[in-house]
Amino acid sequence: MTGPLLAIRGLTTALASGRATVLEDVSFSLERGEVLGVVGESGSGKSMLALSVMGLLPKAIRRTAGHIVLDGEDLTGLSSGGWRERRGRDLAMIFQEPMTALNPVMRVGDQVVEVLRRRGMPSEKARQETIDLFRQVEISSPEQRVRAYSHELSGGMRQRVMIAIALAADPKVLIADEPTTALDVTVQAQILDLLRKLQKERGLSLLFITHDLGVIAEIADRVLVLYAGRVAELAPVRKIFDSPQHPYTRALLASIPEINGPRGRLMTIEGAVPSIGAMPRGCRYAPRCPFRRDICEQEPPRLGIVSLGQAVACRQPFGFEEPQEGALA
Incomplete structure (x- = not known):
């Protein structure tokens, strides 16, 4: 089938009370075999986007507009049973903290077997397949590790088990929600290398969520910059680093x-991401933006194309004057 594997069109979610939006008019596509990085500060809506794509929104939040199209099929009209059929088989997710995501009273191998058994695989074959999956995700001594409980494994090993569970049903789209945040830098690098290797070997489409642009530089093909539930910028990873067009991307x-950089000190972004119930009327980044104009605080900007493959939601996407020293601090 032609076209993107996953297409998100105008996705908007809101509190069930209707008092505030969480995600607003989010649109992007994920191509077959592509790694799309989603980046932004805590509170930008990254995890809520992942839960929306997985059909796992909490009861307090509901989708109010937009479409989630997977391989040409619109998933937004599915029943809860229909969503369950897609999760695992077509869509899978690696959660941020494996210690809370894994069942502490089940052996880790049994948690992978459970996924395979739901696919109709016989018990003995499922157990052998679990050992093979543990070997693929580079877990040492897989025959012994399948009998371990999550508390008996290191953080890196637990995350590898989570990856094995996600891969067990051979999904088309894999969502990784900050899978390396809780790991030390050495293990983080190993997990990133593993994910990239598995993504290439299996031809997976990977939606990789993080707050770390250094990680994005290593793994992503394109980058979606999310701020306060809206898309700020979408571009190939090289353009994000060489020619960022949104003030928020530049600040990140x-x-x-x-x-030994020229700045001599760590730059920070003044202020904080607005809370759900206190979103600005216009551009949601305007209160923190050193380039804001009056119109920015009155009307939200639309996402527009500024160069090949690069879109930005800003009224002055290029030709910025440099702010005075300390304006981004």
Whole structure:
């Protein structure tokens, strides 16, 4: 089938009370075999986007508009049973904290077997397949590890088990929600290498969510910059680093620590992401933006194309004047 594997069109979610929106008019596509990085500060809506795509929104939040189209099929009209059929088989997710995601009273191998058994695989074959999956995700001594409980494994090993569970049903789209946040830098690098290797070997489409632009540089083909539930910028990873067009993207890049860099100090972004019930009327980044104009605080900007493959939601996407020293601090 031609076209993107996953297409999100105008996705809007809101509190069930109707008092505030969480995600607003989010649109993007995920191509077959592509790694799309989703980046933004805590509170930008990254995890809520992942839960929306998985059909796992909490009861307090509901989808109010938009479509989630997977391989040409609109999933937004599915029943709860229909969503259950898609999860695992077509869509799978690696959660941020494996210690809370894994069942502490089940052996980790049994948790993978459970997925395979739901696919109709015989018990003995499922157990052998689980050992093979553990070997694929580079778990040492897989024949012994399948009998371990989650508390008996290191953080890196637990995350590898989560990856094995996600891969067990051979999904088309894999969503990784900050899968390396709780790991030390050495293990983080190993998990990133593993995910990239598995993605290429299996031809997976990967939606990789993180707050770390350094991680994005290593793994992503394109980048979606999310801020306060809206898309700020969408571009190939090279353009995000070489020619960022949104002030928020520029600020995120400026806040990356540099060893012996010219700045001499760590740059920070003034203020904080607005809470759900206190979103600004116009551009949601305007209160923190050193380039804001009056119109920015009155009307939200629309996402528009500024160059090949690059779109930005800003009224002045290029030709910025540099702010005064400390304006981004």
